[in-house]
Amino acid sequence: MNDPRKVDIYSAEHKRDPFQFYAFLRSEAPVFEVGVPVLKRAWLITRYDDVVLCLQDSDRFVKNASNAGLRSPKSMPWWTPASLRTLSENMLDLDDPAHRRLRALINKAFSRARIEQLRNRAEVLAEGLVDRMRAKSKPDVIEDFALPLPLTVISELLGLPEEARPRFRKWTNVFLGARSEIRMALSLPSIFALMRYLRRLVATRRRTPRDDLISALIAVEEGGDRLSENELIAMLVLLIIAGHETTVNLIGSGMLVLMENPREKERLIGDFSLLGSAVEELLRFTAPVEIATERYAAQDIDLRDTTIRRGDVIFPVIASANRDAQKFAEPDRLDVARRPNPHLAFGDGVHFCVGSHLAKMEAEIAFGCLLRRLPKLSLACPAHELQWRAAPVVRGLKSLPVIT
Ligand code: HEM
Numbered sequence: 001m002n003d004p005r006k007v008d009i010y011s012a013e014h015k016r017d018p019f020q021f022y023a024f025l026r027s028e029a030p031v032f033e034v035g036v037p038v039l040k041r042a043w044l045i046t047r048y049d050d051v052v053l054c055l056q057d058s059d060r061f062v063k064n065a066s067n068a069g070l071r072s073p074k075s076m077p078w079w080t081p082a083s084l085r086t087l088s089e090n091m092l093d094l095d096d097p098a099h100r101r102l103r104a105l106i107n108k109a110f111s112r113a114r115i116e117q118l119r120n121r122a123e124v125l126a127e128g129l130v131d132r133m134r135a136k137s138k139p140d141v142i143e144d145f146a147l148p149l150p151l152t153v154i155s156e157l158l159g160l161p162e163e164a165r166p167r168f169r170k171w172t173n174v175f176l177g178a179r180s181e182i183r184m185a186l187s188l189p190s191i192f193a194l195m196r197y198l199r200r201l202v203a204t205r206r207r208t209p210r211d212d213l214i215s216a217l218i219a220v221e222e223g224g225d226r227l228s229e230n231e232l233i234a235m236l237v238l239l240i241i242a243g244h245e246t247t248v249n250l251i252g253s254g255m256l257v258l259m260e261n262p263r264e265k266e267r268l269i270g271d272f273s274l275l276g277s278a279v280e281e282l283l284r285f286t287a288p289v290e291i292a293t294e295r296y297a298a299q300d301i302d303l304r305d306t307t308i309r310r311g312d313v314i315f316p317v318i319a320s321a322n323r324d325a326q327k328f329a330e331p332d333r334l335d336v337a338r339r340p341n342p343h344l345a346f347g348d349g350v351h352f353c354v355g356s357h358l359a360k361m362e363a364e365i366a367f368g369c370l371l372r373r374l375p376k377l378s379l380a381c382p383a384h385e386l387q388w389r390a391a392p393v394v395r396g397l398k399s400l401p402v403i404t
Contacts, residue, residue, distance in 0.1 A: 004021065004024065004025065004029065004032065004034075005034065005035070007021055007034065009034060009036065009044075009291075009392075010036065010037065010390055010391060010392050011390050012387065012388045012389065012390040013388075015290075015388035015389065015390065015391070015395050015396075016386075016388050018287070018290060018319055018320075018395070019319065019320075019323055019332065022046050022317060022319060022320035022323065023320075023323065025044060025046045025320065026046045026047050026320060026324060030045070030046050030047045030050060030304050031043055031044075031045060031046075031050070031303050031304045031305075031306040031308070032044045032046070036392070037180040037181065038075060038180065038181055038184065039075060039294060039313045040313075041312070041313065042294065042312075042313040042314065042315045043306075043308055043312060043313065043314045043315065044291075044315050044317050044320075045303070045314060045315065045316050045317060046317050046320035046321070046324075047304075047320075047321065047324055047326070048321040048322075048324035048326060048327040048344075049326070049327075050303060050304070050316075050321075051292075051316040051317065051318065051320070051321035051344060051348075052321070052344070052348055053303075054292075054295055054314060054316040055292060055316055055344070055347055055348035055349040055351070056348055056349040057349075058095060058096065058349055058350050058351075059298065060297065060298050060299060060301055061295035061296075061297065061298070061301075061314060061316075062095050062295060062296050062297075062298045063092065063093055063094060063095050063099070063293070063294075063295060063296070063351070064093065064094050064095045064098075064296075065296050065311075067095055067296070067298055068296035068297055068298045068310060068311045069298075069310055069311050070296065070311050072085075075294060076088065084188070084191060084192075084195075086230040086233065086234060087191075087195075087233075087234050087237055088234070089230055089231050089234045090102075090231075090234040090235060090237065090238040091103055091106070091235070091238070091351075092238060092242075092293060092351060093293075096350060099350060099351070100350070101222075101225065102227070102231065102235065103350070103354075104222050105217070105220050105222050105225070105226075105227055106217070106220075106235065106354060107354075108220050108222060109213060109216040109217050109220045110213065110216075110354060110355075112357060114157070114213070114216075115157075115357055115358045115361065116361075118153060118156070118157060118358070118361075119361060119365070121153070121156065122149070122153055122361065122362055122365050123365050123369070125148075125149055125152055125153070126145075126149055126365050126366055126369040126370075127369060127373075129144060129145045129148060129149060130145070130369055130370065130373045130374065132144060133145060133374070133404060134373075134374070134404055138380070138401060139401070139402055139404055140399050140400060140401050140402070141251070141252055141255050141370075141377075141400035141402055142248065142252045142397055142398070142399050142400045143399060145251065145366070145370065146247075146248045146249075146251035146252040146255070146366070146400070147169070147244075147248050149247075149251070149362060149365075149366055150243070150244040150247035150248055150251075150362055151165060151168070151169060151244045151248075152165070153244075153358070153362060154239070154240065154243035154244045155168065156212075157212070157213050157243075157358075158212060158213045158214050158236065158239060158240070158243075159205070159210055159212025159213060159214045159215065160201070160214075160240075161201075164197065167193075167194075167197075168194075168240055170190065171190050171191070171193065171194040171240075172240065172241050172244070172245055174186075174187040174190040174191070175187060175190075175191065175241055194237065195233055195237070198233050198236050198237070199229075199233060201214065202214065202218065202229070202232060202233070202236075205218055206218055213239075214236065217232060217235060217236075218232065239355075242353075242354075242355065243355055243358075245394060245396070246288045246289055246359065246394060247288070247359050247362055247363065248396060249286070249288035249289075249394055249395060249396030249397075250282060250283060250286065250288040250359065250363055251362075251363060251366045251367070252396055252397045252400050253282075253286035253287075253288065253395070253396060253397060254279075254282035254286055254363070254367060255367070255370060255377070255400065255402075256286075256379075256383070256386070256397065256400060257282065257285060257286060257334055258282075258367075258371075259377065259378060259379055259402075260383065261334045264334050264335070264336045265371070267336055267337070268336050268367075268371060269371050269372075269375050272368060272371075272372070274336050274337050275364050275367060275368055276360075276364065277336060277337050277338060277339055277341065278336035278337075278367065279360055279363045279364055279367065280338070280341045280343065281334060281335060281336050281337075281338045281341060282334075282363070282367070283343055283345035283346075283363075284322045284328070284338075284341055284343035284345060285322070285334050286395070287318060287319035287322060287345070287395050288345065288394065288395060288396065289318055289345065289347075289393060289394055289395070290317070290318060290319040290393065290394065290395040291315045291316065291317050291318060291319070291392070291393050292315070292316040292317075292318055292347055292351075292393075293351075293393060294313050294314065294315060295313075295314040295315075295316065296311060296312070296313060296314070297309065297310050297311060297312045297314060298310065318344050318345060318347070319395065321344050322343045322344060322345065327342065328341075346359075374404050376404070377402050377403070377404060378402065378403050379400075379401070379402060379403075380401035380402050380403050381401055386398075386399070386400065387399060
């Protein structure tokens with residue numbers, strides 16, 4: 001094991017296999033401080049019980065930096081323009097009661113019924129994408145399937161016009177790739193372009209509402225309360241980014257580990273009633289969100305012989321909690337029938353993922369369709385040549401070339 005203080009947790013090299021590093025930390029240094037770009041320093045919390053504590057105890061582990069005595073979020077450099085700071089009015093960056101208020105409004109607009117309406121559409125899309133993959137000489141699971149499926153679903157759900165979708169992908173990439181101050185500065189024009197676009201779209205929907213989530217969010221009302229214009233834009237940016245990137249990672253990394261574990265793959269092909277538990281296991285095993293978004297210590301906190309100071313940044317490491325042998329038998333073994341499976345892939349506590357039902361529905365359709373139609377799918381290059389994306393928080397492949 002290299003010096004753990006020198007590991008760059010945002011690098012592509014780390015993303016390839018972060019699990020050994022976290023196994024070392026769980027056993028030797030379960031509360032461990034590392035240097036990271038922009039935020040400067042962060043405590044990695046790696047044991048299951050401790051990650052649950054961080055995510056559930058939202059009084060001591062807060063999202064809004066001002067509740068930890070800081071003047072501005074460390075995740076935004078001091079030079080961030082004021083208009084961009086409105087993006088931190090998204091619910092994932094707020095604590096209760098501000099968070100609870102936004103969450104109640106989105107829960108009303110983002111109903112289960114609205115998601116279920118999308119099931120047939122997602123199935124048709126998945127079948128069409130597989131048809132196209134089969135016709136290609138060099139198919140790629142990410143480019144040809146894992147990316148277009150969730151991107152189209154979230155775009156149709158929200159009501160984003162088709163011609164704008166490639167740009168949404170580019171904007172999301174820029175946003176998630178902003179892992180240093182320089183990259184953040186370079187990403188500003190794209191983020192402004194995204195916000196400008198959304199403001200125009202919201203204005204259009206205000207004039208002529210449609211049966212889509214943007215119109216529902218404009219109209220949603222709870223006890224006389226509504227979303228302000230800034231809150232609406234921040235919510236849309238959050239939904240666009242959280243709503244597809246993570247699912248792309250799950251489908252891509254999930255197909256990779258199934259190809260690497262042929263017995264589990266065959267087991268699933270032999271019994272598709274295992275799809276539900278297989279999706280839960282792939283969520284646990286592949287860590288599409290490697291680290292929950294940062295928390296700040298609202299007070300000094302003693303955790304495992306370490307004192308975290310008020311205002312310090314904390315990273316609850318989901319990828320590590322989900323491989324903790326104190327919680328999961330044989331955690332490094334893929335078991336598509338694992339039950340129970342209390343993984344933390346969607347987080348825990350008040351910020352538990354809003355889109356978990358949608359993500360699971362899409363993933364079941366995706367894995368079901370790929371395995372049924374392309375049961376002999378195999379890698380077109382050795383696994384060690386695959387490229388992972390350098391990024392904070394999320395973990396996913398850049399591309400996944402295959403032979404159908
Ligand atoms: C929150 C994971 C798909 C929308 C979260 C969190 C995690 C997560 C870990 C909590 C982050 C934290 O506490 O810091 C995932 C994974 C997905 C997925 C692994 C797919 C495999 C989706 C989809 C949507 C979505 C499809 C929307 C359509 C959100 C939102 C939040 C959130 C809005 C913030 C909730 C809040 O602050 O109350 N997600 N997500 N996610 N997710 Fe997801």
